[in-house]
Amino acid sequence: MTFQQVFGYEPAVRYSAPGRVNLIGEHTDYNDGYVLPFAIDRRTTSDIAPREDRVIRVASSFDPEGGPVSLSLDDLDPARMDGWSAYVFGIxxxxxxxxxxxxxxxxxxxxxxxxxxxxxxxxxxxxxxECGVALAFTDLWELGLDRKTLARVGQYSENHAVGAPTGIMDQSASLLGEQDAVVFLDCRTLDTAVVDLALEANGLEVLVVDTRVEHAHATGGYKARRDSCEKGAQVLGVPALRDVAVDDLPRAQELLDDETFRRVRHIVTEDQRVLDTVRTLREQGPRAIGELLLASHASMRDDFEISVPELDLAVETAMANGAVGARMTGGGFGGAAIALVDREARDRIAAAVTAAFAAAGYHEPNVFTVHAAQGARRDA
Incomplete structure (x- = not known):
């Protein structure tokens, strides 16, 4: 399915934006904390042509039988948006x-x-x-908005039009990413710094293990974790968990119930792990961050309780077969794990993970490598 097949003529422009892998810093974004994602060489394209009326029509290759969905600019309201098209109309x-x-x-x-x-x-x-469409609409409507503003637009749309209570990390990575680098983002100030990953120079690659256990952020698990974080911040008397230091955790344990404390402890220690990872990348390089990735996974598994057995098996198997480090990535309750691996060991580790899933009776994972890539852009 193509633009021409759906609409009967050729598009005027093409924009694209990448997905992202979060190297470290999970669920810290909506707590005003720190994250360290990178844009990946897997992209979403938006073929677009202006219309003479005020209607937006959207169609996609992953909804081939649904036909275009239409909404007038005069009728833009989240109540009128449903399904995947809300990601476009919401922008x-x-x-x-x-x-x-x-x-x-x-x-x-x-x-x-x-x-x-x-x-x-x-x-x-x-x-x-969201990011490809936001950049396209901004350019074509000549709105003059910068990329940090577009990241906020994307987050606002996802929170209020789609209904997923996510932070700003994903949109920032997709808009600000650079080749072979990570985006160090302060989610409170939106200050960013590009930090060299230098994987190619060190003979390393990032292996993604998509467990095929699907998750959805708009459902309960993600919201429950966010509610716990907000409760912890309220009890501790701080604007956000970003304002709690590792040294404050003993006091937090006295004031909070066990579950809320463990949620808080993950956020506080994960923020510190992001800072430690940035420093380590700058001072020692990517081969030195393995233990930080493992500690992050353990915290998500035990304190935040967002891992699943498939993710744990992916991490354990990758490490047993020589990975430098590994962790689940993303919101949790399914999704993917990442492993930092030597280039020559990539195929062996991928095969070992696939075999381990088969032995455990799990669905066959989709295992592939990603590279840090450029953010959203106009392609044609």
């Missing part, structure tokens, strides 16, 4: 509501979405749609 709505764009004199678009970012794997296929 137009958020540009108006969050960024203050005047859409009263704008015309609409025909939009066709295609993607090779795996859905449900924790690689942020949703942000890839």
């Amino acid at each position: 137009a709505w958020a540009l108006r509501e969050q960024a203050g764009a005047d859409l009263s004199e704008r015309t609409g678009f025909d939009v066709f979405i295609d993607s090779d970012v795996p859905v449900g794997a924790g690689l942020s296929s949703s942000a890839a749609i």
Whole structure:
């Protein structure tokens, strides 16, 4: 399925935006903390053509029988948005509501979405749609908004139009990513720094193990963790868990029930692990971050309780077969794990993980490598 097949003519422009892998820093984003994601060489494309009326029509390769879905710019409202098309319509709505764009004199678009970012794997296929569309609409409507503003637009859309209570990390990575580098993001100030990964120079690759256990952020597990974090911050009297130091954890344990304390402990220690990873990358390089990745996984498994047996098996098997480090990545309750591996060991480790899943009676995982890539862009 293509734009031409759906709409009967050729698109005017193509934009694309990448999915992302979070190297470390999970669930810290909505706690005003630190994250360290990178854009990946799996992208979502948006073929677009302007219309003469005020209608946006959207179609996609992953909904081939649904046909285009239409919504007028005069009717932009989350109550009128449903399913995957909300990721497109929501951006137009958020540009108006969050960024203050005047859409009263704008015309609409025909939009066709295609993607090779795996859905449900924790690689942020949703942000890839949002960021490509946000950049396209901003350019074509000549709104003059910068990429940090577009990251906020994408988050606002996902929170309020889609209904997923996510932070700003995914959109920031998809918009600000650079080749062979990670984006060090302070989620409170939105200050960013690009930090060299230098994987190629060190003979390393990132192996992704998509467990094929699908998750959905709009459902209960993610929201429950966020609610626990907000409860912990309220009891501790801080604006967000970003403001709790590792040294404050003994006091937190006295004040909080066990479950809430463990949720808080993950966030506080994960923030510190992000800072430690940035320092280690800068001072020692990527081969020195393995223990930090493992500690992050253990914290997500035991304190935040968002791992699943398939993710644990992927991490354990990768490490047993020589990975430098490994952890689950993404929101949890399924999705993917990542392993930092020597290039020459990649195929052996991938085969070992696949064999371990078969022996455990799990679905066969989708195992592939990703490379840190450029963020959202106009392609044609």
